[in-house]
Amino acid sequence: KQEVTQIPAALSVPEGENLVLNCSFTDSAIYNLQWFRQDPGKGLTSLLLIQSSQREQTSGRLNASLDKSSGRSTLYIAASQPGDSATYLCALQGGSEKLVFGKGTKLTVNP
Amino acid sequence: GAGVSQTPSNKVTEKGKYVELRCDPISGHTALYWYRQSLGQGPEFLIYFQGTGAADDSGLPNDRFFAVRPEGSVSTLKIQRTERGDSAVYLCASSFAGWNNEQFFGPGTRLTVL
Numbered sequence: 001k002q003e004v005t006q007i008p009a010a011l012s013v014p015e016g017e018n019l020v021l022n023c024s025f026t027d028s029a030i031y032n033l034q035w036f037r038q039d040p041g042k043g044l045t046s047l048l049l050i051q052s053s054q055r056e057q058t059s060g061r062l063n064a065s066l067d068k069s070s071g072r073s074t075l076y077i078a079a080s081q082p083g084d085s086a087t088y089l090c091a092l093q094g095g096s097e098k099l100v101f102g103k104g105t106k107l108t109v110n111p
Numbered sequence: 112g113a114g115v116s117q118t119p120s121n122k123v124t125e126k127g128k129y130v131e132l133r134c135d136p137i138s139g140h141t142a143l144y145w146y147r148q149s150l151g152q153g154p155e156f157l158i159y160f161q162g163t164g165a166a167d168d169s170g171l172p173n174d175r176f177f178a179v180r181p182e183g184s185v186s187t188l189k190i191q192r193t194e195r196g197d198s199a200v201y202l203c204a205s206s207f208a209g210w211n212n213e214q215f216f217g218p219g220t221r222l223t224v225l
Contacts, residue, residue, distance in 0.1 A: 004153070031211055032211050034213065034214070036216075041221075042218060042219075043115075043117075043202060043216045043217050043218040043219045044154070044202065044204075044216040045216075046213055046214070046215060046216070049211075049213045051211055052211075089153055089154075091153070091154075093211070096159075096167055097142065097144075097159050097161075097166070097167065098144065098156040098159055098167060098170070099144075099146075099154075099156065099204075099214060100156070101146075101153030101154050101155070102153050103151070103152055103153045104153055
């Protein structure tokens with residue numbers, strides 16, 4: 001059974017800092033990995049999708065990497081802003097169409 | 112175009128009552144998913160539709176939960192004899208058919224069972 005772990009559970013940084021969020025998974029047989037952002041009381045906003053054949057994806061200040069052999073993905077956020085404060089979730093699509101989620105990392109960027 | 116919409120945004124009910132939660136997917140998306148998110152947890156899969164049929168309902172916790180998608184577009188998640196443990200945010204997502212397609216989520220319905 002696929003298990004997804006996100007560490008740390010919470011992270012607080014000053015504005016402008018570059019930061020990395022981590023996601024690890026137990027089964028490397030995945031089709032893709034998606035990073036989401038969730039604001040309090042809101043649904044999920046898709047940030048990046050990495051196909052299993054890819055190693056990274058970039059969108060603006062965000063860069064996500066995927067290393068299937070080690071069972072890891074990272075989300076790099078450059079020059080963080082207070083508006084980046086949210087919970088970040090990673091999710092995998094493996095042997096079926098459903099997504100398996102981690103518990104998320106709650107990010108706070110302090111002005 | 113419009114994103115995934117869900118109604119109601121909030122639902123408060125009493126233990127033992129029946130509730131229906133509605134999801135309207137992105138136009139053209141044939142795949143539709145229901146997830147449930149408890150406080151402090153990531154979403155957990157409930158059921159997946161491809162067109163009108165439930166392709167995978169392995170995440171439904173028990174037979175009090177049922178979902179339909181009669182015309183291959185709007186879906187309704189139905190919960191009978193609600194229990195306090197059913198309280199959660201119910202999220203709907205849609206995507207194009209097939210593997211490796213990005214799932215887009217709605218804002219969710221917050222269900223509270225008193």
